[in-house]
Amino acid sequence: MRWQLGRRSTNVEDRRGGGGAPMVVGGGLGTIVLAVVIMLLGGDPTVILDQNISTGSGPSANGQLSQGQSDQLAEFVSVVLADTEDTWHQIYRENGAVYQEPRLVLFDGIVQSACGQAQSAMGPFYCPADQKVYIDLSFYNDLRDRHGAPGDFAQAYVIAHEVGHHVQNLMGTSGEVQRVKRQVSQTQANQLSVRLELQADCYAGVWANRAQKARNILEAGDIEEALVAASAIGDDRLQSQFQGRVVPDSFTHGSSEQRVRWFTQGIRTGDVSQCDTFAVANP
Numbered sequence: 628m629r630w631q632l633g634r635r636s637t638n639v640e641d642r643r644g645g646g647g648a649p650m651v652v653g654g655g656l657g658t659i660v661l662a663v664v665i666m667l668l669g670g671d672p673t674v675i676l677d678q679n680i681s682t683g684s685g686p687s688a689n690g691q692l693s694q695g696q697s698d699q700l701a702e703f704v705s706v707v708l709a710d711t712e713d714t715w716h717q718i719y720r721e722n723g724a725v726y727q728e729p730r731l732v733l734f735d736g737i738v739q740s741a742c743g744q745a746q747s748a749m750g751p752f753y754c755p756a757d758q759k760v761y762i763d764l765s766f767y768n769d770l771r772d773r774h775g776a777p778g779d780f781a782q783a784y785v786i787a788h789e790v791g792h793h794v795q796n797l798m799g800t801s802g803e804v805q806r807v808k809r810q811v812s813q814t815q816a817n818q819l820s821v822r823l824e825l826q827a828d829c830y831a832g833v834w835a836n837r838a839q840k841a842r843n844i845l846e847a848g849d850i851e852e853a854l855v856a857a858s859a860i861g862d863d864r865l866q867s868q869f870q871g872r873v874v875p876d877s878f879t880h881g882s883s884e885q886r887v888r889w890f891t892q893g894i895r896t897g898d899v900s901q902c903d904t905f906a907v908a909n910p
Contacts, residue, residue, distance in 0.1 A: 628779045629844050636709035638730045640759075641701065642738060692765050700764045700782075701733055707783045708760075710844065711790045714837045718899060729753070729793040731760045731786075738763075751785055753792035755801055760789040774859035778852030780845070784831055784890070785856070791830030795823065800905075820879040822904040825889040828857060828881070829902035832893020840897070850894065857890045858883040885910060 861883025
């Protein structure tokens with residue numbers, strides 16, 4: 628991915644080095660651990676946390692980074708965030724609206740957000756209450772080593788997916804989904820979560836399409852990297868890896884096939900209107 632000459636975003640908050648781990652709140656670390664276990668089993672950790680957090684990438688083992696690796700990844704993330712800003716500003720302008728940029732928080736280990744306290748083991752997430760994306764950069768080691776999805780464009784896909792959740796928040800989609808989830812069964816709520824996550828995958832694909840046309844960011848193999856990442860963090864793949872069996876009713880992010888298909892839909896069309904995962908019978 629051609630990113631080194633890209634614009635750096637001014638919307639990055641660097642809380643690495645312990646600045647993101649204030650006092651324990653709510654249920655404390657025990658609650659976080661329980662939520663992580665639920666995620667590993669394919670469930671929705673927000674049931675335990677009682678928070679409105681949109682996660683996009685599955686569990687992380689918090690692999691360690693050197694200072695040099697961490698700093699380079701921080702710069703990379705800043706460029707990708709800036710590119711998503713440019714893309715979504717353009718899309719919003721085309722529709723006669725103004726895009727509100729999210730902020731992105733870098734942290735180590737544990738972080739306090741407006742949605743509550745979160746641990747890096749939950750993976751990157753978006754908090755609609757403060758309109759911020761949170762990521763422990765060590766997740767990228769896990770994406771490469773644990774999930775077999777290396778490459779800078781795979782890393783960019785993760786950020787673009789979380790920004791997709793921000794777009795859903797701005798559009799009111801995520802709020803409506805949370806409202807309906809409180810009125811239906813757990814299985815139905817999980818299905819709504821899947822549709823929300825798949826739409827964020829599609830929005831990530833829209834970003835890739837638009838960024839390539841506008842700024843020629845892609846190199847050979849980049850799309851394949853992102854598709855491998857989307858497949859690697861499908862619910863079926865993660866459930867098989869961590870519990871040895873697959874329980875479709877407990878999916879909250881979508882199968883590998885679904886995630887690849889909707890990300891591809893976004894890349895192929897570059898059209899937000901083609902990302903309506905709620906309008907199809909079987910996303």
